[in-house]
Amino acid sequence: MEVLYECCGGLDVHAKTVVACLIKKGHKQIRTFSTMTDELRQLRDWLTSEGCTQVAIESTGVYWKPVFNILEGVLTVVLVTARHVKGVPGRKTDVRDCEWLADLLRHGLVRASFIPPPEIRALRELTRYRQTVVTEHTAVANRLQKLLESANIKLGQVASDVLGVSGRLMLRALAEGEQEAEKLAALAQGKLKSKQGELQRALEGRVTEVQRWVLTELLTRLDELEAALQRVETRMGKEVESCADPFVQEAVELLDSIPGIGERGAQTIISEIGVDMSRFPSAGHLASWAGLCPGNNESAGKRKSGKTTKGSKYLRTALVEAAWAATRAKGTYLQAQYQRLVKRMPKKKALVAVAHTLLVIGYHLLSRRVAYADLGSDYVDRQHIERQRRRLVERLAALGVKVTIEEVAEAA
Numbered sequence: 001m002e003v004l005y006e007c008c009g010g011l012d013v014h015a016k017t018v019v020a021c022l023i024k025k026g027h028k029q030i031r032t033f034s035t036m037t038d039e040l041r042q043l044r045d046w047l048t049s050e051g052c053t054q055v056a057i058e059s060t061g062v063y064w065k066p067v068f069n070i071l072e073g074v075l076t077v078v079l080v081t082a083r084h085v086k087g088v089p090g091r092k093t094d095v096r097d098c099e100w101l102a103d104l105l106r107h108g109l110v111r112a113s114f115i116p117p118p119e120i121r122a123l124r125e126l127t128r129y130r131q132t133v134v135t136e137h138t139a140v141a142n143r144l145q146k147l148l149e150s151a152n153i154k155l156g157q158v159a160s161d162v163l164g165v166s167g168r169l170m171l172r173a174l175a176e177g178e179q180e181a182e183k184l185a186a187l188a189q190g191k192l193k194s195k196q197g198e199l200q201r202a203l204e205g206r207v208t209e210v211q212r213w214v215l216t217e218l219l220t221r222l223d224e225l226e227a228a229l230q231r232v233e234t235r236m237g238k239e240v241e242s243c244a245d246p247f248v249q250e251a252v253e254l255l256d257s258i259p260g261i262g263e264r265g266a267q268t269i270i271s272e273i274g275v276d277m278s279r280f281p282s283a284g285h286l287a288s289w290a291g292l293c294p295g296n297n298e299s300a301g302k303r304k305s306g307k308t309t310k311g312s313k314y315l316r317t318a319l320v321e322a323a324w325a326a327t328r329a330k331g332t333y334l335q336a337q338y339q340r341l342v343k344r345m346p347k348k349k350a351l352v353a354v355a356h357t358l359l360v361i362g363y364h365l366l367s368r369r370v371a372y373a374d375l376g377s378d379y380v381d382r383q384h385i386e387r388q389r390r391r392l393v394e395r396l397a398a399l400g401v402k403v404t405i406e407e408v409a410e411a412a
Helices: 037-049 064-071 094-106 118-150 165-175 181-185 190-202 209-241 247-256 263-273 283-290 313-326 333-341 347-368 379-398
Strands: 007-013 017-024 027-034 054-058 076-080
Touching (some): 007 094, 027 094, 037 064, 054 094, 064 076, 263 313, 283 313, 313 333
Parallel strands (some): 007 054
């Protein structure tokens, strides 16, 4: 087998140690280093002193990141997916793993995973932290709702938003010890004032002292999370504006022009796929990498499960949420696509299909650097009319009839 790199290395990374294999002109050297920064620098110096320029690392959790941080810019680091480099079953050791990685790299049998540039990685840290805060906020809100049900408080059955302005005033009063349903209902604001009778019935419960204490803690935690969410969004806006790549801010605006994808969604998508679409040969490759296209599982001429492949859960979540919003934008191509698909498949599958379309659209917008232009809700119908015209003309031509098509003016 052809040797592409005479001197290269393979690193088997763990939480505490890194086992390194250096192959130089067919000879192997094995060394073990700690994952502390000083020893990682020793690893880097050893590899460079031996003339190594290529290193393969298996992407195990987040353990590869400290090693990559030290080697980045000095060596070409090839990050490989574990399932792509799985060795032959048998005796498995750390030494054999790093030797296997080095051998695969030496013969060019590994595929490098996508690692975004530093400015995109910084944005990714913020978007993923924001998602963590949002998830925690949702969990606390759900826990608060369960607490209210346990205390016979049915506020959620009357108010559309328990954590709205009116709901918060009532919950604060409950937590402070107010028990009279009339006084609690009188705190309603806006349109909720017209539901005084229903509110009084809903707020007549049995709240214990312990439940009041827990309610106070939950409301305090919600305030903290909302403040944290506001801070991270402010920081993200500054990060986008001051990004080293000036196209990042324009890319967010381009994606924001797509129905369903707001500024938050655009920031998340950019943080996951970057802005340089030349890294992906086509939109299909990007969709496959993101795990938003059907899997390919066929054997003996029979097609088995077409379940989508694994990808970034953050990107998938953002796109599916955007797809759900896009299906509500009336008169758009994306809404028409969803309505067409949902007739012959479950709603969730139709949403994934729309999410796939959003990602393909985003790929082309970032590649061409143009804003989104909607095709219209009747695009498929118009395409069908054109296809039917061509088919009929071809059939007449096959019968030896020359056809001239003339558009009929629409009636005023």
